[in-house]
Amino acid sequence: MSDLVTSHRIAAQLKKQILKGKYPPGTRIRQEDIADEFKASRSPVREALRILEADGLVTLIANTGAWISELSLSDCEELYQIRERVEPLMLKLSLPNLTDEHISMLITIKKQLEKTNSIEDFLELDREFHLLTYEGASTMLLGPMVERLWNTTQHYRRAYSRMLETEGFKPAHLEHELLLNAITRKDIEDAERILYGHIRRTRLELEKHPEVFI
Amino acid sequence: MSDLVTSHRIAAQLKKQILKGKYPPGTRIRQEDIADEFKASRSPVREALRILEADGLVTLIANTGAWISELSLSDCEELYQIRERVEPLMLKLSLPNLTDEHISMLITIKKQLEKTNSIEDFLELDREFHLLTYEGASTMLLGPMVERLWNTTQHYRRAYSRMLETEGFKPAHLEHELLLNAITRKDIEDAERILYGHIRRTRLELEKHPEVFI
């Protein structure tokens, strides 16, 4: 429906490319380049850039241009602290509405997550896993907000994951196990606490690797 | 600097008008009307609308138009629950950096707040008060997010305030007193808890007035 609209199509495509890491943080985006790539004029590109700005993926500066958003270490810490508080809320709202299908899908993803050796796959699957736990919350407000938090930290999760040895992923896997267990039991309090700890631990790990940041 | 840019100017003006209640939720916005009002063409208006969409003030539907955002009761509950978790975090990050000047300004605003009988003034002052307590958090990320939360709920705070008798504001004043006290003592834990309760109580009050919503 609204994907027929050129600006939305461009925004969606660009977003995919950015999340996949095609443009690293700090890269300048020229409107005309994008326009050429999508065989469109600059008008829809400008609208697409505004959409991506709202998603936190690019930063616009008037009369100057657009850049792929860049985070400092303290920005990233802040985002993680927001996640620590917001995502447990979303999980709490979602949990009562998660069906057995959701749970069996979570089990599948978790198995793949433990098997893979590829960073790219890990990022993708981890994102899928967590966002799926939030699927029960039928929300037009929290959902986009949480997605935005994931989007803006994506590059730094990638950079950080690269620095980890296989052993480094162990805690995440254990936490996923615990989380899935709490979800299956529909234990909201426990699930919230585990998720909080999961995000918090990741933040503290990230703080040990300041070399990832500008 | 960037207020010379037409689209930003239009966005800022429109935002003020919307927050003041010039356009109630659900009002349709025609691009050309706005363009005429600001003696500009539709291009900057379209960009302004995208900016306001990111602020949560208007809702855009492709090929159809723009409307002043409208919240259901459950949307509003959700936003308040987000506020309950996020704003205490922001206060925590801000508190250590609040100066004596901040605090004396807070005292002034609080006095005005207790004196006024005008709903419009109350809304304005209450917003000023709380946002001022967050001023110590030098953040490019949390700040806009919190402002957005306030923006989107503004209409409903107004509608709800109208239904209150003078007595109804009493709890808010007491909570402000407590909050200010905790801030003066630089007691982060206490301040967080009071703020959480303040927002939570407001949410529960709001839920008692579903007639405010669509």
Place this chain on the structure above:
DNA sequence: TAGCCGCGGATTGCATCCAATCACAAGGTT
């Protein structure tokens, strides 16, 4: 009478052209 189809007016979306602004480099001044 209720429901469906299609047409016309109104409104948004996109392309193109022109104006405004900025970054950068070369030259001059102290």
Place this chain on the structure above:
DNA sequence: AACCTTGTGATTGGATGCAATCCGCGGCTA
């Protein structure tokens, strides 16, 4: 030699015209 100034090229911002889309109304049919 460092700093300020100025001019030029590249890039973004805004105006206009046209195409695409949607909404509502009237007429047709069952």
